[in-house]
Amino acid sequence: MQPILFLFPSYQPTVLFCELLERFRQIDPSPIVVVDDGSGPAYDELFRRAARVSDTVVLKNAVNLGKGAALKHGINHILVNYPDCIGVVTADADGQHAVEDILKVANELRSLPGEAIFGSRSFKRDVPFRSKIGNIISRYVYRFLIGLNLSDTQTGLRGIPRRLGELSLGIRANRYEFETEQLIILTNERIGFREIPIQTIYIDDNRESHFRPLYDSLKIYFVLLRYALASVAAAATDLVTFWIIFGSTQQILLSNMSARMISLWVQLALLQSFVFRRKISVRIFVEYIGLVLVSGLLSSALQIQLLQLVNVPLLTKIVADTLVFLFNFLFIRDFIFRRWNEAATED
Numbered sequence: 001m002q003p004i005l006f007l008f009p010s011y012q013p014t015v016l017f018c019e020l021l022e023r024f025r026q027i028d029p030s031p032i033v034v035v036d037d038g039s040g041p042a043y044d045e046l047f048r049r050a051a052r053v054s055d056t057v058v059l060k061n062a063v064n065l066g067k068g069a070a071l072k073h074g075i076n077h078i079l080v081n082y083p084d085c086i087g088v089v090t091a092d093a094d095g096q097h098a099v100e101d102i103l104k105v106a107n108e109l110r111s112l113p114g115e116a117i118f119g120s121r122s123f124k125r126d127v128p129f130r131s132k133i134g135n136i137i138s139r140y141v142y143r144f145l146i147g148l149n150l151s152d153t154q155t156g157l158r159g160i161p162r163r164l165g166e167l168s169l170g171i172r173a174n175r176y177e178f179e180t181e182q183l184i185i186l187t188n189e190r191i192g193f194r195e196i197p198i199q200t201i202y203i204d205d206n207r208e209s210h211f212r213p214l215y216d217s218l219k220i221y222f223v224l225l226r227y228a229l230a231s232v233a234a235a236a237t238d239l240v241t242f243w244i245i246f247g248s249t250q251q252i253l254l255s256n257m258s259a260r261m262i263s264l265w266v267q268l269a270l271l272q273s274f275v276f277r278r279k280i281s282v283r284i285f286v287e288y289i290g291l292v293l294v295s296g297l298l299s300s301a302l303q304i305q306l307l308q309l310v311n312v313p314l315l316t317k318i319v320a321d322t323l324v325f326l327f328n329f330l331f332i333r334d335f336i337f338r339r340w341n342e343a344a345t346e347d
Contacts, residue, residue: 002086004106005078009070010093011037017093018049024099025053032056035074038064068178075165086113088165092156101198108196109159117159119198120152148187234267242317253300260296295324
């Protein structure tokens, strides 16, 4: 039977982590990989105790590099040393995941080796306020920006199929935003996923967590906002170009269409370099041109109507483009974006 391995990234753990590993070994004989992410000499004895658990390997980062770096270190070790493994189950080392839930995720991954499995917590009660609010915000941000509908976006208990593990090694982020990048890869590559309910465990109001709510959340959301930033930059280019051309011609349709074509190149360059990170096909380019033409005509029609109410061309341009922005974004995300990834898969 092809194995599933268990990976625990760990930074300055408590004795609860060693007790978790020992309980785990009493139930399941699968190999365990622990990554000490630069915890320091004060924690050496804890990691020596962890290494004494049978069939457990402890890897070590010289300094604290971040959860993402620890996960990549462990995943790379597993893929190199276990070339026939189905995938990896990752779990946090702070005691928030019960042994039974870790094994539940592993069993689901074994049944569905091509899909990602997420242990989904309930946030209805007995949950620290910052964790509850963070998850609610993240849930809707993920859903809008990348079209991923997860009830628990911040779970560290994940069943990672081998293909997703291989792709994850190319992620440049090294801290908590690594797991966000992993979800974007999941969406880009159209890897299936499933959520299974797990216990919601917070010890001492989650005080042992090394997650910094403001700083780390901003870094996570910046990863997601790359999609929106490309559109914002293109919109700024569109607005400036329109203002220059309309000032010379006083022609709304000509100014709008010219501005759209120029901003198209800006947006395509940004999407190719920072979002999709792959070349576009002729078919995708033609579809994109079609979107530009349709949205340009729609924006021009709206602007002409608005000018009858407010005779300020630049203001009406902003209002009209704001109204069509949501349509553009959703079309790019759900149609062109998915077709782009399908084309890449075919290649």
